[in-house]
Amino acid sequence: MSKSAEYDVAIIGAGHNGLTAGCYLASEGKRVVVIEALDKAGGMCNSGYTLPEAPHHMIHPCALDLMSLRVHPMVPDELELARHGFCQERMLPGYVFLHPDGSSLVFGSSPEETAGEIRRFSEHDADAFLELMKIVYAFVDMALPQMRADPARFNFGAKMKSLAALLKNIKLKPEIMALMGSPAYTTIMERFEHDVTRSALCCLLGAAGPIANEGSGIAFALLGFVQRFGLGRSIGGMQNLSNAFVSRFKEVGGELILSTRVEEIVSEARKVKGVRLADGRILGAKAVIGAIHPKPALEMVTSGEIERKWLTRVALAPANSQGAAPVKVDVALSGQISYKRHESLRTDDVSFRKSGIILGTAEGVIDNFRCAARGEVSKMPYQWMTAPTGMDPSQAPEGQDVAYLYPVAMPVNPTQGWDAIRDDVAQMLIDQASEYMDGLKEFEIARNIDVPQDWEARYNVHNGCVVHIDTLATRSGGMRPAAGLGGDTLPVEGLYFGGAGIAPGGGVNGLPGRITAARVSRYLRKKYRQ
Numbered sequence: 196m197s198k199s200a201e202y203d204v205a206i207i208g209a210g211h212n213g214l215t216a217g218c219y220l221a222s223e224g225k226r227v228v229v230i231e232a233l234d235k236a237g238g239m240c241n242s243g244y245t246l247p248e249a250p251h252h253m254i255h256p257c258a259l260d261l262m263s264l265r266v267h268p269m270v271p272d273e274l275e276l277a278r279h280g281f282c283q284e285r286m287l288p289g290y291v292f293l294h295p296d297g298s299s300l301v302f303g304s305s306p307e308e309t310a311g312e313i314r315r316f317s318e319h320d321a322d323a324f325l326e327l328m329k330i331v332y333a334f335v336d337m338a339l340p341q342m343r344a345d346p347a348r349f350n351f352g353a354k355m356k357s358l359a360a361l362l363k364n365i366k367l368k369p370e371i372m373a374l375m376g377s378p379a380y381t382t383i384m385e386r387f388e389h390d391v392t393r394s395a396l397c398c399l400l401g402a403a404g405p406i407a408n409e410g411s412g413i414a415f416a417l418l419g420f421v422q423r424f425g426l427g428r429s430i431g432g433m434q435n436l437s438n439a440f441v442s443r444f445k446e447v448g449g450e451l452i453l454s455t456r457v458e459e460i461v462s463e464a465r466k467v468k469g470v471r472l473a474d475g476r477i478l479g480a481k482a483v484i485g486a487i488h489p490k491p492a493l494e495m496v497t498s499g500e501i502e503r504k505w506l507t508r509v510a511l512a513p514a515n516s517q518g519a520a521p522v523k524v525d526v527a528l529s530g531q532i533s534y535k536r537h538e539s540l541r542t543d544d545v546s547f548r549k550s551g552i553i554l555g556t557a558e559g560v561i562d563n564f565r566c567a568a569r570g571e572v573s574k575m576p577y578q579w580m581t582a583p584t585g586m587d588p589s590q591a592p593e594g595q596d597v598a599y600l601y602p603v604a605m606p607v608n609p610t611q612g613w614d615a616i617r618d619d620v621a622q623m624l625i626d627q628a629s630e631y632m633d634g635l636k637e638f639e640i641a642r643n644i645d646v647p648q649d650w651e652a653r654y655n656v657h658n659g660c661v662v663h664i665d666t667l668a669t670r671s672g673g674m675r676p677a678a679g680l681g682g683d684t685l686p687v688e689g690l691y692f693g694g695a696g697i698a699p700g701g702g703v704n705g706l707p708g709r710i711t712a713a714r715v716s717r718y719l720r721k722k723y724r725q
């Protein structure tokens with residue numbers, strides 16, 4: 196390919212991370228194009244009217260809760276997304292655990308609030324929770340500055356902030372190490388005695404992965420984040436957030452090409468030259484960002500340009516490596532759901548309609564992960580669920596709801612194959628959820644179930660992994676997605692990863708895109724004096 200670059204940067208994938216990178220680079224005056232295979236932007240950060248039988252019920256096939264974005268709010272703030280239509284509202288209460296016996300535990304807005312809830316079941320556990328949260332917060336204070344910085348840089352400021360947090364909590368250091376190094380499940384069973392406390396914590400932390408595994412204590416960061424930063428939802432749906440990114444990108448002069456797949460990252464003599472599109476066009480670019488899963492990104496580079504060792508390493512990077520993954524069931528309803536049994540057993544008059552509901556038991560969480568690893572579906576309910584319309588009634592006709600069911604640990608590859616069991620599994624999940632959520636069965640108009648293979652096909656994400664690469668301590672910082680591939684340079688000059696498969700990881704927060712934009716900006720300055 197000999198023609199000169201038409202673009203400074205070509206970005207593959209208009210997920211929110213690709214768009215984030217595009218916004219930062221275009222606002223520096225770079226000529227940026229984002230190419231997206233689907234007919235709309237957003238990737239896994241999307242919503243839409245996808246059920247033909249319920250054309251006015253908004254469905255969220257993927258992300259819904261803004262937790263990550265509240266932990267790292269820089270991207271929407273810096274890009275002024277509110278000016279482009281993004282509007283976030285806080286969920287109050289945020290996450291609520293419902294026990295099969297009718298009791299409920301609200302994860303409050305502070306450790307004290309949550310301890311107050313726990314005290315209704317066990318004085319011992321409430322005190323133990325406050326003790327635990329000191330360790331969790333100390334860890335969060337140390338980890339946060341590192342998460343927000345580029346792990347490929349020295350980051351003096353971030354290191355000093357983490358060091359200051361460590362020195363402030365130096366007496367807790369052995370406990371922090373023990374917490375992070377142990378299975379989260381062990382810590383929960385050791386420190387707590389009541390089944391409601393144990394189950395609530397297992398069910399919350401299970402969202403980060405198999406909690407009985409060594410090193411899964413890192414999942415306690417999730418508890419720290421939920422307590423300190425709370426939860427929000429994008430009013431108008433997640434697509435509204437992605438549309439705000441698009442609007443900002445266009446405002447700063449970026450070009451977005453939809454419905455066009457990138458087939459090849461064109462490289463000559465180990466230097467990127469641009470991208471080849473499915474329609475045969477070649478777009479020249481000085482730098483290329485693969486804001487997609489790192490495996491397909493590297494495999495797309497011109498044959499022979501990448502050593503086999505890198506292709507092997509990225510192909511084997513863990514993506515749903517324990518055999519478990521969420522699936523998604525969406526149900527459009529002709530009426531409104533409620534949680535009468537659990538609400539009526541409380542002494543306050545709190546409503547859970549705006550909350551994210553977590554249900555299951557400690558035993559069930561372990562069983563779900565074990566069954567999934569064997570390719571089986573557990574018979575014990577462990578799911579998260581909510582009605583997004585509780586927060587934002589505009590997402591369905593007046594007086595109606597949409598239900599969002601998210602069983603956390605289903606088999607990625609069930610032994611019978613998903614097509615043989617998906618309808619039965621959807622029915623089982625709805626049956627179980629309806630024991631907690633009134634109206635779910637009575638009001639059903641239409642439903643959809645998505646499994647990891649659907650996400651792999653739709654978003655080109657390896658093994659359907661919702662965070663691209665598993666969230667593991669061994670895959671954090673510069674080790675994400677793999678040793679030698681998480682830094683500033685890839686095996687081909689001018690090529691960068693830019694999605695959830697690099698630090699700090701998955702979820703809707705835009706930080707991978709922000710970090711990549713800074714890397715590319717430095718590269719263009721150094722190589723092209725731009």
Ligand SMILES: Cc1cc2nc3c(=O)[nH]c(=O)nc-3n(C[C@H](O)[C@H](O)[C@H](O)COP(=O)(O)OP(=O)(O)OC[C@H]3O[C@@H](n4cnc5c(N)ncnc54)[C@H](O)[C@@H]3O)c2cc1C
Pocket residue numbers: 207208209210211212213230231232233236237238239240256257258259260261262263264455456457458486487488491521522523650653654655656661662663693694695696701702703704
């Ligand atoms: C069911 C589910 C629930 C979730 N819930 C939450 C939640 O509540 N909160 C939260 O914070 N996160 C949640 N997540 C995770 C979060 O959505 C993702 O981690 C995040 O959106 C990934 O963003 P990304 O931009 O890095 O990549 P993606 O969203 O995967 O975007 C990549 C884009 O690249 C495109 N693409 C791929 N290959 C090509 C190609 N060759 N050419 C052109 N385009 C290409 C894809 O079509 C896609 O649009 C959830 C995910 C799922 C699936």
